[in-house]
Amino acid sequence: EIKALLFDLDGVLVDTAVYHYQAWLRLAKTMGFIFTEKQNEELKGISRMDSLDKILRWGNVAKSDTEKQELATRKNDWYVELINKMTEEELLPGAVDFLKAAHKEGYQMALGSASKNTSIILKNTKIAHFFDAIVDGNSVSKSKPNPEVFLKGAELLNVKPNQCIVFEDAEAGIEAAKRGGMKAIGIGDKNILLRANKVVNGLNELTIKDLKEL
Numbered sequence: 299e300i301k302a303l304l305f306d307l308d309g310v311l312v313d314t315a316v317y318h319y320q321a322w323l324r325l326a327k328t329m330g331f332i333f334t335e336k337q338n339e340e341l342k343g344i345s346r347m348d349s350l351d352k353i354l355r356w357g358n359v360a361k362s363d364t365e366k367q368e369l370a371t372r373k374n375d376w377y378v379e380l381i382n383k384m385t386e387e388e389l390l391p392g393a394v395d396f397l398k399a400a401h402k403e404g405y406q407m408a409l410g411s412a413s414k415n416t417s418i419i420l421k422n423t424k425i426a427h428f429f430d431a432i433v434d435g436n437s438v439s440k441s442k443p444n445p446e447v448f449l450k451g452a453e454l455l456n457v458k459p460n461q462c463i464v465f466e467d468a469e470a471g472i473e474a475a476k477r478g479g480m481k482a483i484g485i486g487d488k489n490i491l492l493r494a495n496k497v498v499n500g501l502n503e504l505t506i507k508d509l510k511e512l
């Protein structure tokens with residue numbers, strides 16, 4: 299029986315990928331190159347440092363570890379400037395209604411995100427109160443597809459992995475849920491999120507009844 303729902307943040311509840319892209323692109327430009335929105339897709343769900351490594355590879359640029367730390371910090375400062383201005387209007391279609399319905403149904407809920415900036419985003423979009431536990435980039439050491447972020451969430455909620463459904467937009471996130479022994483609902487393209495138990499375009503297409511039929 300499903301008792302808990304674990305939500306990824308970026309791409310499931312809000313679209314922060316556009317802000318990550320703006321900030322990373324600004325950084326790339328300072329190094330003399332650019333990358334496309336399509337390439338930015340590959341950065342979804344992966345950690346800040348892994349993102350930077352990919353971008354440097356795209357630009358054919360080599361940097362020392364110290365330089366990489368500086369670059370990541372600079373990008374994050376720009377990114378934080380952008381998300382500081384976010385409002386609840388930027389929640390994805392159906393997100394709040396779904397969280398409300400799930401809460402009413404009595405499900406326990408946790409956030410499972412790779413981001414170290416979740417608290418700003420949750421505060422600005424006013425959805426922090428829905429979550430009984432928050433696991434994010436500040437509390438995990440292994441990034442998705444490692445299941446750590448979701449297993450910690452289940453542990454904090456005191457439920458077993460097989461009592462959880464994970465909501466994820468990234469392939470690595472679906473993989474993490476599966477490796478953790480959980481069910482997964484993909485938000486996005488079913489040709490990409492192949493391992494999900496079900497795929498929808500957004501939470502607006504999902505009902506509580508769908509969860510029971512999974």
Ligand code: B16
Pocket residue numbers: 306307308309318341342343344345346349374410411412413414415416435468
């Ligand atoms: P930060 P999620 C992820 O969030 C993003 O999808 C990914 O693009 C980003 O690199 C990662 O968070 C780290 O974010 O730089 O804010 O710590 O999808 O796991 O909610």
Ligand code: MG
Pocket residue numbers: 306307308309310342343466467468471
């Ligand atoms: Mg995501």
